[in-house]
Amino acid sequence: MVSIAVNIGQLTGSATQWGAGVVQKVMSLAAGMLALAVSACASPDVVPNTLLASGQPAQLAIEAPIGLPEGKVLQLETRLRDQLAQNGAAVAARSDDLALYRVQGVCSAAPEGGNTQIACVWDLVDQAGERAYRLVTEETARGGRGDPWAAIDGAVLTRVAQAAATGIVAWLPARGGLLAANPGPVISFGGRRFFVSRVSGAPGDGNSTLARAMVRALKAEGETVVASAAGAYQVRARVTVGRPRGGNQSIAIKWQLFDPSGQSLGNVDQKNRITAGALDKNWGQNADNSAKAAARGIIQLAPPR
Known part of the structure; x- marks a missing residue:
């Protein structure tokens, strides 16, 4: 089961501001997974709108996941990109490159039984802007007193990326190159x-x-x-x-x-x-x-x- 934490703001006059912290998608959980009030930062390298050698768009373009502290956003994005490539997916070099699907993620961390659980909701959005697939991943990290994100280190983020990549690639109709011309029906x-x-x-x-x-x-x-x-x-x-x-x-x-x-x-x-x-x-x-x-x-x- 997914649990999305919505950050709450300060009192303004007589009305409490219930901010949409971990749930504004840009989705968007994350939504809109879920719309997060966290700005996404794309990877700064490589020339935009890169095509594969065949002149066709890549399978996937990875958008910066939201809901994480600023220092962990690029870490998870990079790990997910690497894991997808290792699993045979054709991944665009930048988030704004042309691709058949865009991968959007929203993550939340919370203490659980003396440990910390990080839950992420991953959406694959097609070129028409419609969500074609959703995957939920959950990982547990040891410890987590105080700020739960303090327990989410590089090793945990690697596990998150591995789980997401495995699920995404398993869904893709073809591996290692472009999708088939007819990728099959999308569940509606x-x-x-x-x-x-x-x-x-x-x-x-x-x-x-x-x-x-x-x-x-x-x-x-x-x-x-x-x-x-x-x-x-x-x-x-x-x-x-x-x-x-x-x-x-x-x-x-x-x-x-x-x-x-x-x-x-x-x-x-x-x-x-x-x-x-x-x-x-x-x-x-x-x-x-x-x-x-x-x-x-x-x-x-x-x-x-």
Whole structure:
């Protein structure tokens, strides 16, 4: 199961800013995997728009993964490029080169049982801008007290790249050169619909206000929202509010997405600190801020249209 951490910002006036940290895709998880507010930096070498010797585009162009600290972005991008090439894929020299598919990744690291787990969602986007394939990889690193990214070293990033490359190459219809003229059908999940089933645990009017805000946010992203769970992807949320301390209190929202059969597809997690009691009555704009930031992550967790 994928869990996407959404970074939360500061209080502005009376409304809490729920920033879309690890979930803005440029996707985009990452979305849009998932849209991240992290700017992607492309590799600075080589001449752009390189073609293969045959004059045809490469199979893959690697975009800088998002969600990682700046110092680890290029490390993972380089390792993924190398692993794909070692597995026989034709990889463009730069992210803006001509290619049949663009590889976009969004990663998140979080402590788990005394260790650190890094989860990445990888999308292959075709030349029409449609997502053709999605792969989720998860790796565990030892330790991780404090900043979870401190436990993600080069060896862990190599494992992440190896897992991603193996899955991507296994999906490609042909290896070692260009794709076949007819790469085969792409699985379609046409008619994708969402149903916001329930929000629980929120103080004040949060349960109903957050649910309505998520409906508006999904519609604003161009998604179809229905009034029945039948055949729809279900969105649920659980709000947890901590005890007041020093005039403030913590608040966390776990948004969950389930497929039409009831299987969990992943979470979008939001955390923040607010003035104690600030949401005990009316959520107002806070509900919309939270839903807008989470909606892109929810969309990324769902299969492509």
